Amino acid sequence: MRRYLLAVIAASSLAGLAHAQDYTRYQGGWNGPFLFYVVQQDTGAQGPPEVYPGALQIDFDGRVHGDVPEAACMMMGSSTDYVSPANASIELTVSGCRDARFNGHFSGKLINNPALKYASLRLSSMRSLDSGTAQISAIIRH
Incomplete structure (x- = not known):
């Protein structure tokens, strides 16, 4: 019985690992460097x-949730x-961002690259700033 239980635990652990590395779906946990910048149309x-x-x-x-602790930013939202x-x-x-230009509503896309095992995240602020538009980009991996 104990051997059977260990086999079930090992199999479920391996299944979780295989799923965690799945780049054919966007759901799951993603990590990587997040780039924060402001762009102006003409410059x-x-x-x-x-x-x-x-x-x-x-x-x-x-549901989507995340954080970028060093920037003090929390993210909550939705995906389709x-x-x-x-x-x-x-x-x-x-x-909660230290740089208030990055607080607010963002919209964008997460595009997966299954062959290279990463995804590209591109988000733009939905509000216009005097200095331009806040952008958040990331190259993230499972």
Whole structure:
């Protein structure tokens, strides 16, 4: 009985690992460097971008939550399939950021690259700033 129980635990652990490495769906835990920058239509980036490690969790019911601790940013929102189950349209509310330009509603896409085992996240602020539009980008991995 004990041997059977250990086999079941090992199999479920391996199944979790195989699922965690699945790049054919956008759901799951993502980690990587998050790039924060402000762009202006006619002149490009305004000031140096800031890069911080962060994490994003996309639940199977579409809920999204994450944080970028060094920037003091929390993210909450929702996701839906975009073109295929590997990619997502994402709507987020970002709050608590030390740089207040990055607080607010963001919209964008998570595009998976299953062959190279990463995803690209591109989010734009839905409000216009005097200095331009706040952007958050990331190359993230499971």
